[in-house]
Amino acid sequence: xxxxxxxxxxxxxxxxxxxxxxxxxxxxxxxxxxxxxxxxxxxxxxxxxxxxxxxxxxxxxxxxxxxxxxxxxxxxxxxxxxxxxxxxxxxxxxxxxxxxxxxxxxxxxxxxxxxxxxxxxxxxxxxxxxxxxxxxxxxxxxxxxxxxxxxxxxxxxxxxxxxxxxxxxxxxxxxxxxxxxxxxxxxxxxxxxxxxxxxxxxxxxxxxxxxxxxxxxxxxxxxxxxxxxxxxxxxxxxxxxxxxxxxxxxxxxxxxxxxxxxxxxxxxxxxxxxxxxxxxxxxxxxx
Amino acid sequence: xxxxxxxxxxxxxxxxxxxxxxxxxxxxxxxxxxxxxxxxxxxxxxxxxxxxxxxxxxxxxxxxxxxxxxxxxxxxxxxxxxxxxxxxxxxxxxxxxxxxxxxxxxxxxxxxxxxxxxxxxxxxxxxxxxxxxxxxxxxxxxxxxxxxxxxxxxxxxxxxxxxxxxxxxxxxxxxxxxxxxxxxxxxxxxxxxxxxxxxxxxxxxxxxxxxxxxxxxxxxxxxxxxxxxxxxxxxxxxxxxxxxxxxxxxxxxxxxxxxxxxxxxxxxxxxxxxxxxxx
Ligand SMILES: [Fe+2]
Numbered sequence: 001x002x003x004x005x006x007x008x009x010x011x012x013x014x015x016x017x018x019x020x021x022x023x024x025x026x027x028x029x030x031x032x033x034x035x036x037x038x039x040x041x042x043x044x045x046x047x048x049x050x051x052x053x054x055x056x057x058x059x060x061x062x063x064x065x066x067x068x069x070x071x072x073x074x075x076x077x078x079x080x081x082x083x084x085x086x087x088x089x090x091x092x093x094x095x096x097x098x099x100x101x102x103x104x105x106x107x108x109x110x111x112x113x114x115x116x117x118x119x120x121x122x123x124x125x126x127x128x129x130x131x132x133x134x135x136x137x138x139x140x141x142x143x144x145x146x147x148x149x150x151x152x153x154x155x156x157x158x159x160x161x162x163x164x165x166x167x168x169x170x171x172x173x174x175x176x177x178x179x180x181x182x183x184x185x186x187x188x189x190x191x192x193x194x195x196x197x198x199x200x201x202x203x204x205x206x207x208x209x210x211x212x213x214x215x216x217x218x219x220x221x222x223x224x225x226x227x228x229x230x231x232x233x234x235x236x237x238x239x240x241x242x243x244x245x246x247x248x249x250x251x252x253x254x255x256x257x258x259x260x261x262x263x264x265x266x267x268x269x270x271x272x273x274x275x276x277x278x279x280x281x282x283x284x285x286x287x
Numbered sequence: 288x289x290x291x292x293x294x295x296x297x298x299x300x301x302x303x304x305x306x307x308x309x310x311x312x313x314x315x316x317x318x319x320x321x322x323x324x325x326x327x328x329x330x331x332x333x334x335x336x337x338x339x340x341x342x343x344x345x346x347x348x349x350x351x352x353x354x355x356x357x358x359x360x361x362x363x364x365x366x367x368x369x370x371x372x373x374x375x376x377x378x379x380x381x382x383x384x385x386x387x388x389x390x391x392x393x394x395x396x397x398x399x400x401x402x403x404x405x406x407x408x409x410x411x412x413x414x415x416x417x418x419x420x421x422x423x424x425x426x427x428x429x430x431x432x433x434x435x436x437x438x439x440x441x442x443x444x445x446x447x448x449x450x451x452x453x454x455x456x457x458x459x460x461x462x463x464x465x466x467x468x469x470x471x472x473x474x475x476x477x478x479x480x481x482x483x484x485x486x487x488x489x490x491x492x493x494x495x496x497x498x499x500x501x502x503x504x505x506x507x508x509x510x511x512x513x514x515x516x517x518x519x520x521x522x523x524x525x526x527x528x529x530x531x532x533x534x535x536x537x538x539x540x541x542x543x544x545x546x547x548x549x550x551x552x553x554x555x556x557x558x559x560x561x562x563x564x565x566x
Contacts, residue, residue: 041387045427047456049498069387075297082387107300111384112307112347116300124296152339153328154299191331219332220342 002204003175004247007142009207010096012062012248014271016264021257027056031264037250040067040098044085054092063093064208064248066177067100069111072135072145073118073128074104083138090141097142097207099177102128102165119154120164125171132172144175144207149185149214149223160192162200169205176201178244179210180237181229181252185221194236203244211237211270212252226255228266234273241277249274299326306340307347308383310376313337351379351392358393358423361415361471364479366406374400390427393420411482414467418502421459421492422471425500428457431560438564446564448523452516453561457494460513462487468502496557503556508533508542509549513558522546 003009013034018026020042026033036057043054043065057063069082090098103115118124136143147165159167169176178201187194211234213227229237229251241247251266302322306313313319320337327336334342355375356363363371374396382395397416400406406413439447465483468490473479489510492502505513508529515525530542553559 041389044388045390045429047430048427048494050427051430052498071387075295075300079387104300105387106384107297107304109385110304110308111387112304112343113350113384113387113389114307114343114346116303116307116343119296119299127296151330151342152336154326155328156326189330189332190328219334219338220330222342 003169003173004204004207007097007175007207009142009175010248011246012064012096014249014251014267014274015062015064016251016267017066017253018057018063019254019257022260022263023053023057025260027053027060030060031260033061033264033267035062035064035248035250037064037066037252038093040065040086040089040100041069041082043089044082058093062095064095064250065089065093065098066146067098068115069105069113070100070135071103071105071111072100072131073102073116073124075107075127076109078131078134083135087138090139095141097144097175098139099144099146099175099208101148102145102168103148115148115150117148117150117152117154117161118164120157120159120161122158125159125164125168128168129172132168132174136172136174142175142207144177145169146177146179146210147182147186148179149182149189149221151189151220151222153190160197160200161186162197166200166202166205169202174205175207176205177208177210178206178240178247179212180240181210181212181214181233182223184230184233184236185214185223188221195239198236198240198243201240201243206240206244206247209237209240209244209247209249210252211249211266212254224255225252229269234269237270238273238277241274246274246278246280302326303340303343307343308379309344310380313340313344348376348379351384352376354389354392355379355396359396359416359419360474361419361467362396362400362412364470364474365412365415365482366409374403374406377403390423393423396420410464410485411467411470414463414465415470417461418463418467418471418490418492421461422500422502425457425459425492425494428455428494431455434554434557434559434561436554436562438562442564449521449565451519451521451563452559453563454513454517454558455493455560457492457500458517458558459492460510460517461490461492462510463490466504468492468504471502491558493556493558508535509545512546512549513553 015035018036018038043050101115106112183194183197211229212225213229215222215224249270251270253263306319314337323336323340329335330339352375378396378399384392397420400416401413464485466486466488488504489507490502490504494500512525512529515528526542535542
């Protein structure tokens with residue numbers, strides 16, 4: 001039995017990231033949208049407008065928390081405060097899964113608030129497996145790790161990123177959040193084959209996919225989430241959905257945030273691609 | 288600088304963390320560039336290992352400086368954008384981020400401004416940084432349950448005298464040398480023109496029932512009373528202390544009536560979250 005089946009991971013359809021620029025509109029108009037992803041840390045406070053919005057939104061839409069600061073690959077001990085707030089958020093939202101990134105965010109007590117890549121070695125794999133197990137034990141909810149975009153690679157790596165991610169998911173028994181745009185960005189930056197990466201990811205472990213826009217800086221692609229999904233990324237998404245099946249898909253847009261209708265249209269575009277590949281029409285969840 | 292060849296993951300991560308938060312571009316720092324050569328692979332499109340570190344370093348500064356710009360709009364207006372960027376750089380170097388919580392990034396900025404030789408004597412800048420930080424703290428402070436005034440109904444005068452008030456967790460009391468809360472409002476409206484003349488003001492910052500963070504000035508004597516009550520003094524004792532300190536007659540007289548009016552304002556603003564009466 002595959003990971004998704006074992007953990008009863010649902011196909012939520014196609015959603016978008018719920019950002020503060022749109023939240024009032026969403027709560028007032030309740031537009032048709034299958035689901036929303038929320039940035040976990042934005043909802044960690046014990047009070048204020050974010051918590052009120054969270055409670056209002058979860059009454060009408062499935063929400064899935066997606067973290068950016070757990071630093072699962074870090075060498076400082078896992079932040080107890082962060083983990084207990086994440087656990088409280090998960091208990092409040094009761095999502096089918098939650099996620100963070102395969103990365104580290106700082107060292108020696110400092111936090112640079114970036115998604116820094118790991119060296120892919122047997123030793124670092126054992127280190128991350130142990131930390132994922134601990135986090136999952138605390139969360140009591142399926143937990144998935146996302147492949148982050150990266151701009152550097154280590155000499156000491158002895159495995160590819162997809163090998164590392166696949167083995168990590170197997171040994172820690174966690175899910176994978178496959179960010180198709182990140183595969184494309186990193187493939188360009190490091191010169192690997194994006195199709196081979198997607199083909200090597202164990203499809204049954206993929207609980208969610210991300211789509212986003214990036215920026216071409218000439219010498220590298222930067223994962224800016226500031227634009228439409230590029231054509232080559234749509235192609236890669238077709239391939240990924242073809243391999244993994246009906247997996248919840250989410251469009252991220254975090255800079256130069258467009259109007260709601262533009263974002264909604266990007267979600268519709270994802271749904272069209274998904275339906276074409278799967279040969280089915282995904283119904284939009286009525287609100 | 289740590290040698291990344293110590294072979295440990297922790298050593299590697301410390302080396303990269305230091306490079307990413309450095310004020311100097313990695314390619315321009317020979318020692319760091321050599322360290323990058325030892326641990327990183329060169330990029331596919333003409334990027335050296337140090338160039339690749341530089342992508343992360345640039346992002347570090349863009350992200351954190353823009354966060355501080357958003358969090359300190361009044362200070363930004365008072366000292367101007369170029370000076371603010373300099374302050375932000377100095378601050379982030381002296382106080383690198385130590386928590387996952389970006390909302391806390393500017394926690395030490397008011398103290399930093401107050402200790403910087405260039406700004407310490409600019410009382411408006413110091414005031415502005417303190418006000419902006421109070422807004423940040425109020426924004427996501429814990430919620431309070433709705434105020435229940437029923438314990439007051441039918442309470443004896445003695446019971447009221449020994450009542451203790453609790454205040455909304457978002458509430459902050461600040462004394463300033465300038466009406467800096469008016470500057471913040473004006474910058475928000477886009478019509479801040481010139482630095483205000485010095486004037487001592489007592490300001491309360493709080494998050495209202497619509498989750499908007501607001502600031503208003505209060506009379507010094509009401510401010511002192513809020514301080515006594517916030518410290519846990521019973522109402523009667525707090526009034527007496529404030530009356531003595533300000534040379535007004537005791538609660539039975541002049542101050543008593545004013546306290547009644549203030550209490551109405553405070554509850555209407557949502558400042559009072561609980562009235563605890565001993566039975
Ligand atoms: Fe992503």
